[in-house]
Amino acid sequence: MPLALATDRSNPTSPQAMRAMDGLVGALFQAGFDERGAWRALGAINGLVFGALLLSTGGFTGAPGAHAGEEQVGVYIRRLDPARLPHFSRLLAWTTQGDVNPAADFEQALDMLIQGLEATAKSGHSG
Numbered sequence: 001m002p003l004a005l006a007t008d009r010s011n012p013t014s015p016q017a018m019r020a021m022d023g024l025v026g027a028l029f030q031a032g033f034d035e036r037g038a039w040r041a042l043g044a045i046n047g048l049v050f051g052a053l054l055l056s057t058g059g060f061t062g063a064p065g066a067h068a069g070e071e072q073v074g075v076y077i078r079r080l081d082p083a084r085l086p087h088f089s090r091l092l093a094w095t096t097q098g099d100v101n102p103a104a105d106f107e108q109a110l111d112m113l114i115q116g117l118e119a120t121a122k123s124g125h126s127g
Contacts (some may be wrong), residue, residue, distance in 0.1 A: 031117070037126025041117050048113055052106050 024045070028038040082089035120126055 028117075028121075032121040032124070033126040037120070041120070041126075044113060044117070048106075048109055052102075052109070056102055 021042075025038055025042060028041050033041055080089050080092065
């Protein structure tokens, strides 16, 4: 998946990608963001998209080890000290039960981001 970013079609600096980016920035301006607000909103959107990509290819979504290697992740999980990292240990244990749905999780994160962007634009504090 990360290699897809290097292709002309999805390269974030290709003419095709820049046209899509221009449309997104136009939508942000239309929603009421000024230049600073649009820049920050674009950063938040890119952070979500590229962050989700990195997390999914690093084995942090779905079953641990699906991408990073079962043996490597197994060692990592066994080294966690629940006494020192109780909250992360609890969360990681939950992910091993197979209840993680990367597509649904991304969709939820995107919905949350959009709601925040809408609230920011409506408040007039977009910059």
